[in-house]
Amino acid sequence: MSESLTDDYLLYSPHPAASTLAQWLEESNQITRQILSNISAADHLVPQLNILNPPLWEFGHLTWFHEFWVHRDGKVNKPSFMKDADYLFNSSEMAHQDRWHTPMPSLDELLAYNQSVVERTQLLLRGSIDNKTAYFIQLAIFHQDMHNEAFAYMWQTLGRPIPFAPLSNSMGLEDNTQTWIHFPKSTIQAGSAPGSGFIFDNEKWAHSIDLPAFDIASKPVTNADYFEFLKSQANRTSAKPVAPPSYWKKDGEIWLERFFDQWLPLNPTSAVRHVNYLDAQRFCEHNQVRLPSEHELSLLMSQKEMIWQPSNLWEWTSSTFAPFPGFTADPYFDYSKPWFDGGYQVLKGWSLFTPDRLRRSAFRNFYQRNRSDHFCGFRTCLL
Numbered sequence: 001m002s003e004s005l006t007d008d009y010l011l012y013s014p015h016p017a018a019s020t021l022a023q024w025l026e027e028s029n030q031i032t033r034q035i036l037s038n039i040s041a042a043d044h045l046v047p048q049l050n051i052l053n054p055p056l057w058e059f060g061h062l063t064w065f066h067e068f069w070v071h072r073d074g075k076v077n078k079p080s081f082m083k084d085a086d087y088l089f090n091s092s093e094m095a096h097q098d099r100w101h102t103p104m105p106s107l108d109e110l111l112a113y114n115q116s117v118v119e120r121t122q123l124l125l126r127g128s129i130d131n132k133t134a135y136f137i138q139l140a141i142f143h144q145d146m147h148n149e150a151f152a153y154m155w156q157t158l159g160r161p162i163p164f165a166p167l168s169n170s171m172g173l174e175d176n177t178q179t180w181i182h183f184p185k186s187t188i189q190a191g192s193a194p195g196s197g198f199i200f201d202n203e204k205w206a207h208s209i210d211l212p213a214f215d216i217a218s219k220p221v222t223n224a225d226y227f228e229f230l231k232s233q234a235n236r237t238s239a240k241p242v243a244p245p246s247y248w249k250k251d252g253e254i255w256l257e258r259f260f261d262q263w264l265p266l267n268p269t270s271a272v273r274h275v276n277y278l279d280a281q282r283f284c285e286h287n288q289v290r291l292p293s294e295h296e297l298s299l300l301m302s303q304k305e306m307i308w309q310p311s312n313l314w315e316w317t318s319s320t321f322a323p324f325p326g327f328t329a330d331p332y333f334d335y336s337k338p339w340f341d342g343g344y345q346v347l348k349g350w351s352l353f354t355p356d357r358l359r360r361s362a363f364r365n366f367y368q369r370n371r372s373d374h375f376c377g378f379r380t381c382l383l
């Protein structure tokens with residue numbers, strides 16, 4: 001993984017000013033440190049599940065990733081500041097289940113490792129940096145942002161207190177009117193072109209798509225919509241009953257929804273969240289609508305927010321995660337390529353825990369179809 005197959009990343013410009021990167025790094029690392037300072041020793045013990053990571057491992061891993069790409073040129077023969085870091089913290093080498101059973105450095109040792117790596121990068125950012133350095137520093141920051149967000153999912157899964165403040169103000173939907181937005185037949189550009197600034201390899205490259213006319217919902221499916229669907233299913237004898245979203249429960253006559261460690265009354269006008277792709281599809285079949293493709297949702301999300309309402313959730317699409325024409329893996333080889341196996345679905349948008357710098361309509365998130373632990377929802381298109 002240390003050898004780059006292409007130098008495409010040198011085409012990912014222009015880059016933000018060094019002072020902006022310094023600020024982003026500070027923000028992302030502050031959040032990570034805030035997460036760690038808010039959790040007790042007991043909190044470091046998390047159940048061994050495929051969707052979780054031990055917090056100490058995750059902290060060591062994101063620091064290692066940063067050091068490896070920014071200060072070691074992605075080469076193992078350049079030694080790490082921390083002993084055994086390559087063995088312990090390379091996610092491509094350390095099997096997931098072993099992360100629970102391998103002795104880890106202490107939190108204090110990992111904090112010192114993190115400080116040394118971040119200080120070395122902040123020093124670089126005080127001078128002028130070339131495209132290559134700017135690319136790898138952004139890769140390290142965005143990777144850390146994604147792990148911060150994954151930490152929020154983990155704490156939501158485990159019902160623990162909110163680990164850091166949401167990065168969006170709004171949880172609910174501002175306007176409760178549902179309209180269908182019509183897009184006429186058009187030819188659009190999918191993917192990203194050289195010169196678009198930082199991109200991930202799965203956005204390569206820009207290409208034209210003929211998109212037939214479609215009508216897409218101005219707002220996402222709400223709790224009230226989903227509740228009606230569940231009621232309709234309860235009266236049916238189906239081999240596969242639809243379960244309520246993971247964090248709903250009935251208390252007497254009232255439905256509650258869990259947000260981290262708080263059980264709150266279910267808000268009928270909020271976007272429904274924690275619904276997996278398979279249940280979103282069943283909702284669509286029942287209501288005789290469909291999920292949008294990734295290109296349709298990209299087109300919607302590239303419009304001014306006046307005409308559509310964001311959900312602050314990753315929104316499922318009907319598109320299976322697959323390479324665009326001209327794809328080649330970037331130096332962080334495992335970011336996309338191993339997941340082009342047909343088992344993942346593209347999601348667009350952002351969650352409450354995604355920083356602005358990752359909120360791009362060309363960004364392609366992807367998850368397995370049965371996952372609902374991340375902050376996900378969906379909107380629909382007319383058939």
Ligand SMILES: [Fe+2]
Nearest residue numbers: 061065091143
């Ligand atoms: Fe990672």
